Amino acid sequence: MKKYIVNKRAIDSDELLQLIMESNGIYESTLEKLLQCNRISLEARLKTLKKRKWISKKKLSKHFYYSKKFDLDNLKHLDLQANALQKMLTLGFKTNKLSIATNQQKQVTASFYSSVRNIYNHKNFSQKPQASQLFNQCLSNENKEFYMKFTEYQHVQIPIQFSSAIDENQLPHTHSLDTLDIIAIPTKEQLPAIRSKLRDFNMYKVQNNTEFIRDDILIYIQSEDCFFFYAKNEQRQWILYRIERLFAFIYYLSNYFKSNEKITFSNDVEKYTKLETLYAKSSENRKQYNTIGKKNAKKEAQS
Numbered sequence: 629m630k631k632y633i634v635n636k637r638a639i640d641s642d643e644l645l646q647l648i649m650e651s652n653g654i655y656e657s658t659l660e661k662l663l664q665c666n667r668i669s670l671e672a673r674l675k676t677l678k679k680r681k682w683i684s685k686k687k688l689s690k691h692f693y694y695s696k697k698f699d700l701d702n703l704k705h706l707d708l709q710a711n712a713l714q715k716m717l718t719l720g721f722k723t724n725k726l727s728i729a730t731n732q733q734k735q736v737t738a739s740f741y742s743s744v745r746n747i748y749n750h751k752n753f754s755q756k757p758q759a760s761q762l763f764n765q766c767l768s769n770e771n772k773e774f775y776m777k778f779t780e781y782q783h784v785q786i787p788i789q790f791s792s793a794i795d796e797n798q799l800p801h802t803h804s805l806d807t808l809d810i811i812a813i814p815t816k817e818q819l820p821a822i823r824s825k826l827r828d829f830n831m832y833k834v835q836n837n838t839e840f841i842r843d844d845i846l847i848y849i850q851s852e853d854c855f856f857f858y859a860k861n862e863q864r865q866w867i868l869y870r871i872e873r874l875f876a877f878i879y880y881l882s883n884y885f886k887s888n889e890k891i892t893f894s895n896d897v898e899k900y901t902k903l904e905t906l907y908a909k910s911s912e913n914r915k916q917y918n919t920i921g922k923k924n925a926k927k928e929a930q931s
Contacts, residue, residue, distance in 0.1 A: 634660055636907060647663075647728055648694065650734070651728050652695075653702045654694070657690055657707070662710050662726055688700065705734060705792045715854070721742045721786070731803050732791075733792070736789070736790040737790070738788055739788075758875050766879070766882060782900060783894055785892045796817075801838055805834055811846075819868070856869060
């Protein structure tokens with residue numbers, strides 16, 4: 629069973645209520661994955677919101693919550709998107725603000741951030757020569773300059789919007805270039821349909837688009853638990869590339885993501901501290917309410 633990153637982020641009650649209201653139906657387990665929170669604390673907050681009649685609770689295969697109405701399709705889509713968000717977390721990123729927007733379907737939107745120190749010390753980045761190797765493979769000097777920003781600044785922020793497709797009839801279309809777009813799919817079966825819809829929006833007007841998908845989209849395949857992207861080779865054929873590690877993701881951002889001006893780098897330590905607020909609070913809570921740890925420490929002191 630896959631182990632998710634939870635109990636790392638404190639719960640903001642306003643954010644929790646807003647997510648439920650925006651979702652029109654969301655599993656409790658999906659909320660736990662999105663918020664990376666403590667399950668017991670989440671259940672207590674949900675119980676309070678239900679008691680005050682701000683939300684309602686039902687059970688399908690699992691418990692889910694909604695505000696005024698629910699759509700069962702949302703449950704599957706938002707859970708699939710939550711798994712893609714969790715994959716971003718495994719690369720060493722954290723989330724700032726979370727919301728759920730609506731285009732064709734419900735779409736999770738989040739601001740991701742990471743300090744450069746976290747990037748270099750991350751468990752998925754064990755050999756620094758990999759960074760130099762990928763740097764040398766950058767497609768242009770401009771790409772190399774962007775790649776180096778990940779080593780020169782205190783922290784980085786990346787706005788990301790998630791979408792999902794359970795089958796090829798549910799493919800979303802690109803309606804904005806203001807975020808990094810990630811589409812989550814269950815298996816590789818949906819890839820041919822996605823590939824057929826890819827277009828370069830340097831040549832198309834995104835405002836009028838109702839059908840095509842940006843060709844620099846990142847694809848999360850749940851069965852693989854991995855990110856992929858398409859790029860054309862010298863023969864103009866689409867090739868699917870796999871992103872296994874953190875610096876492969878940075879390489880993708882530097883060379884293939886066409887809206888990288890939306891990614892912001894900063895040396896403002898005070899700003900980074902504010903981004904860390906909910907994670908810092910969660911860490912404090914774990915120390916304060918760690919009754920098992922306190923009990924073991926007391927036994928060791930008495931022995």
